[in-house]
Amino acid sequence: MQFNSQTTIENVVEKSFTVDDVPGVLWAPAAPCEPTPLVLMGHPGGLHKRAPGLVARATRLVSSFGFRVAAIDAPGHGERQRSASDSAWVDRMQRARRAGEHLGAIVSEFNASIAERAVPEWRATLDALEALDEVDSGRPVGYSGMTLATEIGFRLAAADERIGALGLGAAFASDALEDVARRVAAPVLYLLPWDDQEIDRDSGLALFDAIGAPDKVLHVFPGPHERVPSFEADDAARFLARHLMPEVESGQSM
Amino acid sequence: MQFNSQTTIENVVEKSFTVDDVPGVLWAPAAPCEPTPLVLMGHPGGLHKRAPGLVARATRLVSSFGFRVAAIDAPGHGERQRSASDSAWVDRMQRARRAGEHLGAIVSEFNASIAERAVPEWRATLDALEALDEVDSGRPVGYSGMTLATEIGFRLAAADERIGALGLGAAFASDALEDVARRVAAPVLYLLPWDDQEIDRDSGLALFDAIGAPDKVLHVFPGPHERVPSFEADDAARFLARHLMPEVESGQSM
Numbered sequence: 001m002q003f004n005s006q007t008t009i010e011n012v013v014e015k016s017f018t019v020d021d022v023p024g025v026l027w028a029p030a031a032p033c034e035p036t037p038l039v040l041m042g043h044p045g046g047l048h049k050r051a052p053g054l055v056a057r058a059t060r061l062v063s064s065f066g067f068r069v070a071a072i073d074a075p076g077h078g079e080r081q082r083s084a085s086d087s088a089w090v091d092r093m094q095r096a097r098r099a100g101e102h103l104g105a106i107v108s109e110f111n112a113s114i115a116e117r118a119v120p121e122w123r124a125t126l127d128a129l130e131a132l133d134e135v136d137s138g139r140p141v142g143y144s145g146m147t148l149a150t151e152i153g154f155r156l157a158a159a160d161e162r163i164g165a166l167g168l169g170a171a172f173a174s175d176a177l178e179d180v181a182r183r184v185a186a187p188v189l190y191l192l193p194w195d196d197q198e199i200d201r202d203s204g205l206a207l208f209d210a211i212g213a214p215d216k217v218l219h220v221f222p223g224p225h226e227r228v229p230s231f232e233a234d235d236a237a238r239f240l241a242r243h244l245m246p247e248v249e250s251g252q253s254m
Numbered sequence: 255m256q257f258n259s260q261t262t263i264e265n266v267v268e269k270s271f272t273v274d275d276v277p278g279v280l281w282a283p284a285a286p287c288e289p290t291p292l293v294l295m296g297h298p299g300g301l302h303k304r305a306p307g308l309v310a311r312a313t314r315l316v317s318s319f320g321f322r323v324a325a326i327d328a329p330g331h332g333e334r335q336r337s338a339s340d341s342a343w344v345d346r347m348q349r350a351r352r353a354g355e356h357l358g359a360i361v362s363e364f365n366a367s368i369a370e371r372a373v374p375e376w377r378a379t380l381d382a383l384e385a386l387d388e389v390d391s392g393r394p395v396g397y398s399g400m401t402l403a404t405e406i407g408f409r410l411a412a413a414d415e416r417i418g419a420l421g422l423g424a425a426f427a428s429d430a431l432e433d434v435a436r437r438v439a440a441p442v443l444y445l446l447p448w449d450d451q452e453i454d455r456d457s458g459l460a461l462f463d464a465i466g467a468p469d470k471v472l473h474v475f476p477g478p479h480e481r482v483p484s485f486e487a488d489d490a491a492r493f494l495a496r497h498l499m500p501e502v503e504s505g506q507s508m
Contacts, residue, residue, distance in 0.1 A: 194463075194472075205459070208474070209448075217483075218448075218474035220462070229471075231496065235489065242485065 001128035012059045019128045022121045023079045024072035025049050027058045028134060033066065035134055037244045039142035040122060040156075040163075041071045042149025045111060048078030057144070057233050065241045067142070068135055072125055074148060075117045089113075103198050108172040111151040118152045119159055126162060140164020142240040146191065147225065151177060158183040165243035167236035170196070170225035173203035178210040187215035189239040191232055193225040215243075255382035266313045273382045276375045277333045278326035279303050281312045282388060287320065289388055291498045293396035294376060294410075294417075295325045296403025299365060302332025311398070311487050319495045321396070322389055326379055328402060329371045343367075357452050362426040365405040372406045373413055380416060394418020396494040400445065401479065405431060412437040419497035421490035424450070424479035427457035432464040441469035443493040445486055447479040469497075 004016040013030045016023065029036075039061055043051050049071035058069040076082035082090070089110045096103055130137035143153045143166045150171040157163040158180050166184070169191025171177060188211050192204040208218045217239070221229050258270040267284045270277070283290075295312055297305050303325035312323040330336035336344070343364045350357055384391035397407045397420045404425040411417040412434050420438070423445025425431060442465050446458040462472045471493070475483050 201459075205455075214476060216476060218472070220472035220474070222468060222470060 001131070010059070010063070012062045017128075019072075019125045020121070022072050022125065023049070024070055024125055025058075026129070027055075027062050027069045029062055029066060029068075035136035036066050036068050037136050037139040037141065038126075038129055039067045039069045039144055039240055039244070040126065041069055042118075042143070042145030042152050043071065043074065043077065044146055045074075045107070045114075045148035046077070049073050050078070054145075057237070060233075061237055061240070064237065065245060067240075067245070068129075070125065070129055072121060074152065075114050075121070086110075086114075104172050104200070104203070105174075107198070108151075108174040108177070111148045111172055112174070112176060114148060115151040115155045119155050122152070122156050123160055126160070130162075140186070140244055142166070142244050144168075144236060144240065146170045146228065147172065154180045154184055157186050165240050167191075167239055169193075169219075169228075170199055171204070171207060172199060173207040178207055181207055181210040182212045184212050186213055187239075187243050188213050189217050189219065189236055191228065191236070192218060192220045193228075194220050194222050196224045199225055255385070264313070264317070266316045271382075273326075273379045274375070276326050276379065277303070278324055278379055279312075280383070281309075281316050281323045283316055283320060283322075289390035290320050290322050291390055291393040291395065292380075292383055293321045293323045293398055293494055293498075294380065295323055296372075296397070296399030296406050297325065297328065297331065298400055299328075299361070299368075299402035300331070303327050304332070308399075311491070314487075315491055315494070318491065319499060321494075321499070322383075324379065324383055326375060328406065329368050329375070340364075340368075358426050358454070358457070359428075361452070362405075362428040362431070365402045365426055366428070366430060368402060369405040369409045373409050376406070376410050377414055380414070384416075394440075394498055396420070396498050398422075398490060398494065400424045400482065401426070408434045408438055411440050419494050421445075421494055423447075423473075423482075424453055425458070425461060426453060427461040432461055435461055435464040436466045438466050441467050441493075441497050443471050443473065443490055445482065445490070446472060446474045447482075448474050448476050450478045453479055 001017055001019050006015045008030045011030045013028050015026045041054055041058055043049055043054050061067040061069050073080045076086040093106050096106055129135055141162045143163050145153055146169045150168040153166050153168050157166055164186050166188045170193055190208045221232055255271055255273050260269045262284045265284045267282050269280045293315055295308055297308050315321040315323050327334045330340040347360050350360055383389050395416050397417050399407055400423045404422040407420050407422050411420055418440050420442045424447055444462045475486055
């Protein structure tokens, strides 16, 4: 793990790093403090590790709860080169969108492919992060993200027992993803948009139903997946804190 | 409105009252303070205005957010005599339960009948409460409750514009109740148990979908309606505070 640069904004320090050529960011309290639990944060498809919404949620997890938060670019996203086969997939999506076709199946297949590649990268990143003195490596780790990041989160949690709570939502569901969700034992808060042209309600409800964890909650909000109400981000932050920092959560406000 | 008795427990004063022979309770901060918004709280079928869960939630709304909270006994509940026709309904329910029959239709019909009688009682109680100096009568009023109280809450909100936010859930849904829900314009947080023998998922989702308010949220939790997780009660309290006391909510923790 190599740290490259560092900036501090409003009591949160942001450090750029790479692990095996995968670029990432770690947000942490700027003031010296005890080692704290980690939250991994995924970005939606087409975005990257410093998307403004992601940065806003990450810095609030740091400043309101004291988490350390990390994000990496998914394969073919952000600072990473897009492969020829990923480019072909993006072209297919764009053609389908122009033709007014339903995108669900294409996006779901593409996301599954990216997620399969992202899981070992996240696990290597987590190994590196847990080796840092500032991270409380004995504690369960949170994971948060929507759409593509949800596909990755389910697969990561099914593969890695260190993931102890997940805030997910708006996946492009599939039978394959339901099978993965069945193997997830860590608590999940799942966000479902109620009026989305590309993510239908029934597939979202079936995916929630499939989640293996006995401790799971579904939050449904009106509108499309691009407009998640800010209170839902607050709820997800509290959900992670309740499971990962029970000693802190009750005394914190968002 | 006649006040009968008063006790104070941990900074919350509890005052018994009657309005037109309907017995009620008002919980308020014990310390002198400015007039505050009201939350009306309904009890589930078979319980009453001082059911322990209701009292716990009411006193937390007072102590965490500074609301004043009122509850009344529904017709045939608590201190109120059950009519011969209500008794016949209860007998039918008990026979159906012993016979292992599905209770939904009977309960839904019974709850609708109670709710129709409860709405004018709540409106008279609200008139009386708003005449009190301690109540900020210019502000929208909250309403909170599950099962029977949800049937009452939808009908009250459809009939009375003073209701400005509702925390509801686990209704025994029906086409008639969906029609009422369509006329509710105030924000609703709706709680749906995911594994209930008597309240099926699809009817709950259809009821949520019917709610007329553009600002509505659905929270689904595993298990039956009798075991609402405590964090869901916290979420409902925050939802009411966000809509009724936006100046306070962000600074409060639960």
